[in-house]
Amino acid sequence: xxxxxxxxxxxxxxxxxxxxxxxxxxxxxxxxxxxxxxxxxxxxxxxxxxxxxxxxxxxxxxxxxxxxxxxxxxxxxxxxxxxxxxxxxxxxxxxxxxxxxxxxxxxxxxxxxxxxxxxxxxxxxxxxxxxxxxxxxxxxxxxxxxxxxxxxxxxxxxxxxxxxxxxx
Numbered sequence: 001x002x003x004x005x006x007x008x009x010x011x012x013x014x015x016x017x018x019x020x021x022x023x024x025x026x027x028x029x030x031x032x033x034x035x036x037x038x039x040x041x042x043x044x045x046x047x048x049x050x051x052x053x054x055x056x057x058x059x060x061x062x063x064x065x066x067x068x069x070x071x072x073x074x075x076x077x078x079x080x081x082x083x084x085x086x087x088x089x090x091x092x093x094x095x096x097x098x099x100x101x102x103x104x105x106x107x108x109x110x111x112x113x114x115x116x117x118x119x120x121x122x123x124x125x126x127x128x129x130x131x132x133x134x135x136x137x138x139x140x141x142x143x144x145x146x147x148x149x150x151x152x153x154x155x156x157x158x159x160x161x162x163x164x165x166x167x168x
Contacts, residue, residue: 026112029066036075069109076100091127
């Protein structure tokens with residue numbers, strides 16, 4: 001359980017979802033949200049999500065809040081904002097419960113992050129995402145983001161016990 005002095009964060013206003021009849025709102029995450037957040041996280045990246053490893057430290061991070069998106073009172077999404085400095089923020093860890101995907105929850109969550117930043121006068125928000133995550137690319141474009149870089153991931157299996165080649 002996270003034990004930290006939590007800064008007060010204002011609740012983001014209720015947002016209009018794409019699906020009629022849904023009530024969508026955001027609030028700061030609480031330690032009691034852990035089980036619901038980890039249940040969402042378990043469904044990301046074949047169960048290899050990093051969020052369980054950082055949950056406790058994120059809750060105590062003075063650089064910015066973890067926010068949760070509620071749909072009809074139930075936890076549907078989570079996200080993290082980190083202020084890099086007074087003029088720039090990093091958005092991370094957006095996770096939407098698969099039961100709510102395609103219903104505007106990711107858009108509402110990202111819009112809520114941007115509203116939180118705008119209310120504090122932060123003019124720049126950045127994030128990274130996988131090159132094949134077309135849905136987030138489209139969402140980002142709709143919200144005014146533009147790509148500034150592309151990253152290529154490379155990997156090499158390491159054979160333990162084998163001597164590395166000499167450096168030249």
